[in-house]
Structure formats: structure tokens, C-alpha cells
Amino acid sequence: MPTIKHTFIGPIxxxxxxxxxxxxGALKDEQMEIISEAGxxxxxxxxxxxxSYWDIFPEAQSIGAEIVTLKGDFVALPGLxxxxxxxxFGGSRAQDYALRNAGKTYLEIAKSGGGIWDTVTKTxxxxxEKLAQLTVQRANRHLKxxxxxxxxxxxxxxxxEEELKMLRAIKLADENTTADLTPTCLAAHIPPKDFxxxxxxxxxxxxxxxxxxxxxxxxxxxxxxxxxxTAFTSEDIQSYFQKAKEMGFDITVHADQFRTGGSRVAIxxxxxxxxxxxxxxxxxxxxxxxxxxxxxxxPGASMGLGVAYxxxxxxxxxxxxxxxxxxxxxxxxxxxxxxxxxxxxGTYEKLSNAEVLAGITSRAAAALNLxxxxxxxxxxxxxxxxxxxxxxxxxxxxxxxxxxxxxxKRGVEIR
Numbered sequence: 001m002p003t004i005k006h007t008f009i010g011p012i013x014x015x016x017x018x019x020x021x022x023x024x025g026a027l028k029d030e031q032m033e034i035i036s037e038a039g040x041x042x043x044x045x046x047x048x049x050x051x052s053y054w055d056i057f058p059e060a061q062s063i064g065a066e067i068v069t070l071k072g073d074f075v076a077l078p079g080l081x082x083x084x085x086x087x088x089f090g091g092s093r094a095q096d097y098a099l100r101n102a103g104k105t106y107l108e109i110a111k112s113g114g115g116i117w118d119t120v121t122k123t124x125x126x127x128x129e130k131l132a133q134l135t136v137q138r139a140n141r142h143l144k145x146x147x148x149x150x151x152x153x154x155x156x157x158x159x160x161e162e163e164l165k166m167l168r169a170i171k172l173a174d175e176n177t178t179a180d181l182t183p184t185c186l187a188a189h190i191p192p193k194d195f196x197x198x199x200x201x202x203x204x205x206x207x208x209x210x211x212x213x214x215x216x217x218x219x220x221x222x223x224x225x226x227x228x229x230t231a232f233t234s235e236d237i238q239s240y241f242q243k244a245k246e247m248g249f250d251i252t253v254h255a256d257q258f259r260t261g262g263s264r265v266a267i268x269x270x271x272x273x274x275x276x277x278x279x280x281x282x283x284x285x286x287x288x289x290x291x292x293x294x295x296x297x298x299p300g301a302s303m304g305l306g307v308a309y310x311x312x313x314x315x316x317x318x319x320x321x322x323x324x325x326x327x328x329x330x331x332x333x334x335x336x337x338x339x340x341x342x343x344x345x346g347t348y349e350k351l352s353n354a355e356v357l358a359g360i361t362s363r364a365a366a367a368l369n370l371x372x373x374x375x376x377x378x379x380x381x382x383x384x385x386x387x388x389x390x391x392x393x394x395x396x397x398x399x400x401x402x403x404x405x406x407x408x409k410r411g412v413e414i415r
Contacts (some may be wrong), residue, residue, distance in 0.1 A: 006065035007382075007411055010039030011053040012388045015076040017376040018362045024289075024321040027354035034392070038076065041065065042382040050376055061249070073390035077357065078376050079148030079383030079409065081364035082338050084296055084325035085274050086186075087138040087151050088131055088170050091122025094333045097304070106305055106332065110230050116156070116190050117331050120384055123166070131169035136177045138328070138336070143179045144415055145314035146385035146404035147324045150179055151325070151368055153224060155186030156331035160209045163187045178409045182251065182368050185214055188225035188232055189242060199232060203240040211247055222272075226254040227262030234265050239267045250369055256280045257301070267291045273323065273367040277310045278302060285311060289318035294367040297359070298335035299345040306382065312349040313399040323367040324359035329385070340400025353396055382411035 015038035023333060027064045029368040039053035041060055049056055058066065096114045100106065109115050123131065135152065142150055152170050157163040167183055176182040185208045192201045206228060214220045223244040225237050231254075241251055251269045255262025257276040266274035275296035276289060288295050297310035315322050328336030335341070338360060346356040365374030373381045387395055395402055407415040 005041040005044055005411070006048070006060065006063050007068060008039060008056065008060035008065040009042070009068045009384070009408070010057075010070060012038040012040070012076045012386070013073045014038070015040065015050060015376060017050065018078055018358055019377045021354070021358055022360060023363065025365055026316040027352055027358060029352050029354045030108065032354050036084040036102065040076065040376065040382075042408075042411040045382055047376060047378055047380050047382050049378060050065070070386070072388065074386040074405065075389050075392045075395065076376065077146075077387070077395075078361045078374050078380070078386055079407070080146050080327070080360045081149040081368065081370075082142060082147050082326050082360075082375055083151045083273070083323050083364040083367040084153075084298060084327055085151055085336070086155065086168055086327070086329035087150070088135045088154065088173070089123050089330050090126035090131065090134070091119060091120050091330065093334070096331055097334065098223050098360055107230055107276055112130045114350050115230075115331060117193060119154050119156050119268070119307060120158050121190070123177050124162050128165050128169045128172070131166065132172040132176065135170060135173035136389065139173060139177045139179045139181060142336070143177065143265065143407065143409070144340070145337070145339065146407050148179055148383040148385075148407070148409050149182065149365070149368070149370070149373060151184060151286055153184045153186040154174055155224070158187065158189065158192035163206070164213060164219070167214065167412045168217070173220055178412070178414050182222070182370075183220040184222040185210065185220045186222050186224040186226070189228065189335075190231045199236050199241070203232070203236065207243040211243065211249070215247065219320050219383075221250055222252055224252045224254060228254070228258055232405045234261050237265060241265070245269060255285055260284055262343030263288055265294060266293050272369050275325070276301065277315070278308055279283060281309060282314075285314050285318050285320065288315065289320040294321045294363065296325050296367055297345060298325055298327035298333065299341040300335055300337075301327045303341065304332045304334060309345055309348050312351060314347060316351070316355060320365065321363055322355065322359055323363065323364040326354065337400055339395070343396040343399040346396055347399075353393060356396055357414065382408055384408040
């Protein structure tokens with residue numbers, strides 16, 4: 001019989017469960033379930049019970065649970081979820097950042113040889129083992145900040161061999177970090193400069209040669225594409241996404257970052273999420289709200305590029321579901337501080353605490369099609385973070401400066 005381990009954590013001044021919230025639409029803080037003087041009983045890697053500390057304490061004692069007694073004031077949240085990152089990469093793009101601040105646009109830099117292709121060149125030079133090591137380092141930094149689940153995209157390989165190298169590096173990294181890594185194949189990031197053939201020829205080669213290996217080796221179950229002027233058109237991507245759907249992959253889309261069109265593709269293919277959306281207009285907002293596709297705001301990219309934020313308020317008011325992610329990448333979003341970015345987005349877009357916190361927990365889990373995390377209740381993974389405060393509102397008020405004091409991943413304290 002496997003060993004059963006029980007752990008009991010408390011007392012917790014406020015436990016925000018993020019449970020029983022609607023997936024779509026605006027949220028008020030009053031809708032959040034907040035358990036005062038809470039205790040959380042963990043059984044192996046899952047939450048067994050959450051409620052009043054003194055109600056659960058006798059049971060915890062009777063079953064010999066390890067008691068983690070908290071001294072001082074703490075607020076508990078589910079482990080944060082970053083549902084859009086590019087943290088498997090080689091090199092730096094500090095030069096791009098300087099050029100943008102000097103007046104060059106993202107598209108101008110890309111057309112002159114910088115941008116994504118610069119990172120492709122540096123990532124191709126890195127070994128699989130080196131990429132895995134760098135990915136682990138970045139994932140562990142996220143983990144210390146309370147981010148217990150991290151989506152990671154390929155897309156800096158842009159050939160059959162190099163995309164597979166990246167995804168194998170992500171898989172290796174997942175085996176060497178406590179954080180849970182969710183891989184996504186973004187081979188359709190931009191058309192590779194060194195591919196002999198059309199954009200559609202490249203996509204056909206990826207779908208025929210890479211997709212089957214993704215299934216065979218369990219490298220990814222998510223396919224992404226960048227629909228944009230410097231990447232792929234809505235017409236280019238049709239056969240590629242159709243093949244992905246036929247093979248049972250989940251679809252997600254880099255959509256409406258600089259111009260519209262990508263969100264329509266996302267909806268037409270039943271994508272789980274449409275990410276970016278900085279250029280979305282009233283039409284795109286309405287069709288997203290009328291769909292089951294989750295809108296993912298990436299405030300880190302807006303900060304890095306100095307452009308407008310995703311129209312989060314309008315999306316929520318229209319009835320859309322909104323998640324928030326860091327977009328941590330070497331070019332447009334090098335900071336990678338999810339909590340700070342989410343708090344600042346809340347300031348600019350006038351989001352309630354409930355909307356911000358759900359956007360980086362429960363709704364972010366939905367954007368990754370994960371049903372076992374993002375909330376604190378019985379049966380969920382025991383991914384729990386504790387902030388040293390007696391008022392949950394301090395978390396967004398301090399705009400990311402307040403970091404978790406303790407982080408539990410699958411019931412194990414890692415910080």
C-alpha cells in the first residue's frame with residue numbers, strides 16, 4: 001500500500017478559495033469566497049479539506065497529520081498559473097529593447113534582422129541540455145514567486161529538428177523542477193528565413209513531420225500560431241490548424257497583437273484561448289464574449305513594447321472570460337513578473353481584485369484546460385501560496401512587491 005501523508009496548515013487569517021466563480025464575465029470582490037481563520041488539510045498531493053482551522057484541527061491530530069503552525073498573519077491563495085510564456089530560449093535581446101526605446105517599432109526591428117529571428121539564431125546554437133538548464137532556472141524563479149504551473153512555448157527553433165529540440169528540452173526541464181510545466185508547440189511563430197519554400201510549405205512540413213512525434217513522445221498537446229503581418233495570415237494557417245484538430249491537439253492563438261484577424265481564427269477553430277488582443281476592437285470583443293475561447297491579456301508585452309493594454313475591462317463587461325499571463329520572453333516581455341504585471345493591468349483597466357486574482361488562478365487554469373488546480377477546495381492539487389499579510393487586498397495594492405512567504409507545490413513546502 002502506498003504511504004499516505006497528511007499535512008495541516010494554519011491558522012490562516014484569510015483563505016481565498018477562488019472557487020464557485022463564473023468562468024465568464026465581470027467579477028466583484030464580494031463574489032469571492034473568503035474563509036477566515038482557515039485551516040487546510042492536505043492528503044498526499046491534494047487538498048483533503050479546507051474550512052475553519054479549529055473545526056479541522058481535531059481530525060488532523062487524530063490522523064497524525066504533520067502540523068504546520070503559522071505564527072503571524074497570512075493570506076492563502078491557490079498557486080498562481082502563468083498560462084503564456086516563452087522561457088525556453090537562448091541569448092538576450094537587450095539591443096532590441098534599446099532600439100525600441102530609441103524610437104524603432106517592433107515590426108521595424110523584426111524586418112531589419114532583429115526580433116524573433118535573433119532569438120532563433122541564439123536558441124539554435126544552444127544544446128538541448130543547455131536550454132533545459134536555462135528553462136529550469138527561469139521556472140524556479142517563477143516558483144519562488146508563487147507560480148506553480150507554467151505554460152512554455154517552443155517557437156525559437158523554426159525547423160523540424162530545432163522545434164523538437166526545444167520541446168524535448170522543455171520536457172527535460174519539467175523533470176528537473178518542482179513546478180508543473182505545460183508545453184505548447186509554437187513552430188508557427190514566424191516563417192523561418194532559411195526554409196526553401198512558401199509559408200504554407202513550411203507549415204505542411206511541420207504538421208506532417210513534427211505533429212506525429214509530439215504525440216509519440218508526449219512532447220505537447222497544444223498547438224499555437226502567431227497570426228500577424230510578420231508571421232502567418234489567417235489563410236496560411238487553415239490547413240495547419242485543421243490537421244492539429246484532426247490529431248486531437250488543443251488550439252491556442254497569438255491573436256490581434258498589432259492588427260485584427262487572429263481572434264476570428266481562434267474562434268473558428270474552437271481555440272481554448274486567444275492571447276494578446278491589444279489591437280482588438282468592439283467587433284473582436286463581442287465575438288470573443290459570445291464564444292468559449294478565453295481571452296488572455298499579456299500586460300508584460302504592453303510594458304515591454306510601450307503599447308496599449310489588452311482591453312480587459314471591455315472584454316469582461318461584454319461577458320468574455322479573461323486570464324492574465326506574463327508572456328515572459330527575451331524580446332517584448334523580458335521582465336517575467338506575473339503578479340506585478342497583473343496588478344498594473346488592474347490599475348489601468350480598472351479590474352476588481354476578484355478579476356485580477358481569478359485571471360492568474362482559476363481562469364488561467366481554464367486557459368490551459370486544467371481542471372485540477374487554480375482553486376482551493378477538496379480534490380484540487382495542494383498548490384498553495386501564503387502571503388505575509390492580514391488583508392488580501394494588500395497583494396494587488398503593493399503591485400507585486402509583496403511576495404509569497406511560503407509556497408506549497410503538490411503538498412510539499414518548497415519555500
